[in-house]
Amino acid sequence: MEPGPPGSSRPTEPGPCLSSQQGADQAASASLQSAAGAQPGRHSLAVAAVLPAGGCGERMGVPTPKQFCPILERPLISYTLQALERVYWIKDIVVAVTGENMEVMKSIIQKYQHKRISLVEAGVTRHRSIFNGLKALAEDQLNCKLSKPEIVIVHDAVRPFVEEDTLLKVVTAAKKHGAAGAIRPLVSTVISPSADGCLDHSLERARHRASEMPQAFLFDVIYEAYQQCSDYDLEFGTECLQLALKYCCTKAKLVEGSPDLWKVTYKRDLYAVESIIKEKISQEICVVTDIEEDNKYVSHLLEEVLKSELNHVKVTSEALCHAGRDLQQIILDQCYNFVCVNVMTSDFQETQKLLSMLEESNLSILYPVVVVSVHFLDFKLVPPSQKMESLMLIREFAKEVKKRNIWLCGLLISYPQYVCTQISFFFSMDKRKNFLYENEEKHPLT
Numbered sequence: 001m002e003p004g005p006p007g008s009s010r011p012t013e014p015g016p017c018l019s020s021q022q023g024a025d026q027a028a029s030a031s032l033q034s035a036a037g038a039q040p041g042r043h044s045l046a047v048a049a050v051l052p053a054g055g056c057g058e059r060m061g062v063p064t065p066k067q068f069c070p071i072l073e074r075p076l077i078s079y080t081l082q083a084l085e086r087v088y089w090i091k092d093i094v095v096a097v098t099g100e101n102m103e104v105m106k107s108i109i110q111k112y113q114h115k116r117i118s119l120v121e122a123g124v125t126r127h128r129s130i131f132n133g134l135k136a137l138a139e140d141q142l143n144c145k146l147s148k149p150e151i152v153i154v155h156d157a158v159r160p161f162v163e164e165d166t167l168l169k170v171v172t173a174a175k176k177h178g179a180a181g182a183i184r185p186l187v188s189t190v191i192s193p194s195a196d197g198c199l200d201h202s203l204e205r206a207r208h209r210a211s212e213m214p215q216a217f218l219f220d221v222i223y224e225a226y227q228q229c230s231d232y233d234l235e236f237g238t239e240c241l242q243l244a245l246k247y248c249c250t251k252a253k254l255v256e257g258s259p260d261l262w263k264v265t266y267k268r269d270l271y272a273v274e275s276i277i278k279e280k281i282s283q284e285i286c287v288v289t290d291i292e293e294d295n296k297y298v299s300h301l302l303e304e305v306l307k308s309e310l311n312h313v314k315v316t317s318e319a320l321c322h323a324g325r326d327l328q329q330i331i332l333d334q335c336y337n338f339v340c341v342n343v344m345t346s347d348f349q350e351t352q353k354l355l356s357m358l359e360e361s362n363l364s365i366l367y368p369v370v371v372v373s374v375h376f377l378d379f380k381l382v383p384p385s386q387k388m389e390s391l392m393l394i395r396e397f398a399k400e401v402k403k404r405n406i407w408l409c410g411l412l413i414s415y416p417q418y419v420c421t422q423i424s425f426f427f428s429m430d431k432r433k434n435f436l437y438e439n440e441e442k443h444p445l446t
């Protein structure tokens, strides 16, 4: 299976472009073409992005600059790059990082297979970092493989949840107005303190908005603004839209953004990002069985139980013996959670077959993949302790696949005929936890 490059175009969800998504991409392309005023057959807008990523994250209060802080063992900036890479009509992505972080950034690009990325040296302020990115695009530098775009997107590297439709809106608005930026309603009221530290006045919250990212500009407008920019503004400014207004008399069009556009600034924001990502990759479970298609009773039963227990989670089931297009497509569709039900075999061959498919797909490069290997045992035939020992092999096996971001655990369901069910659940990752609990009901699987 062709590994899905991390940046394949698919807004909001990770992974390669799907046939249904291609339709949306074509719609986006049509929108860009109309925004460009392009005649049929002519190319659409040339769009590039500049990502300032040269800060030290002082407010985060940790030694690692926040753009490199891990979320599910992957640096925050990689999620932002993935979000932009999914948008196929962004031709180049220029990232401004400090010299000391250049090698770290290069290793992230290599490990997560990011494409279309160019690196420039960051400046001592955010505006200077953005300016350095613009210079790289302006063909000011020798041997630079970048070309000057018509439209440039500016997006903070610490805003991972940017979606294609928001990018399309700001780019389309920038083509028409010269500049555009995402905004969000204010959560707190803005007040102005007096010199003695008391309230001077408060602003009417409903009449004001928070300026967020992404922003987009006609390249010539924002590049001219930065070239004219005073040292004071370069040093202390925080608003690119203001530079376009002040130095190029260009009034930016304001575009309502989605709630997830917020900037990661404080430590609590990292926990919020992790929760959102976990929620995104937990939307689907695939039950894979080692039995023939015609008696998939077990998997359908498990599928129904999971559907009833887990609201809003899509549950599918496939027979591993037919490890053809259907299962391949489920993997390509970015399912990250698999329950491998071993009814006919008591060893790991079938689970290993699934794991091989997952490793070939490169699915786990971007997000952890969870595989639960389920095994059944009639303990009248084989005492659980003997079976448990053989299953403990899974621990070594799991340590191996964990290196490739696949989290494997095992579930042994041992049962006599029609009496009771013991479910021994063991973790096979780096620590073994073995607990048994009795369930007096007749196990539905017997």
Ligand SMILES: Nc1ccn([C@@H]2O[C@H](COP(=O)(O)OP(=O)(O)OP(=O)(O)O)[C@@H](O)[C@H]2O)c(=O)n1
Residues within 6 Å of the ligand: 051, 052, 053, 054, 055, 056, 057, 058, 059, 060, 066, 067, 096, 122, 123, 124, 125, 126, 127, 129, 130, 156, 157, 158, 263, 264, 265
């Ligand atoms: N000299 C700088 C400062 C900031 N940034 C980038 O601008 C974005 C938004 O800035 P901010 O949230 O202020 O980041 P930091 O400056 O790192 O945060 P702090 O102010 O808490 O130090 C971040 O992606 C940051 O890496 C940059 O490229 N160059």
Ligand SMILES: O=P(O)(O)OC[C@@H](O)[C@@H](O)[C@@H](O)CO
Residues within 6 Å of the ligand: 126, 156, 211, 212, 213, 238, 239, 240, 241, 263
């Ligand atoms: O870097 P700071 O945290 O000071 O501010 C950055 C933000 O101001 C900026 O990302 C948006 O407000 C849009 O300009």
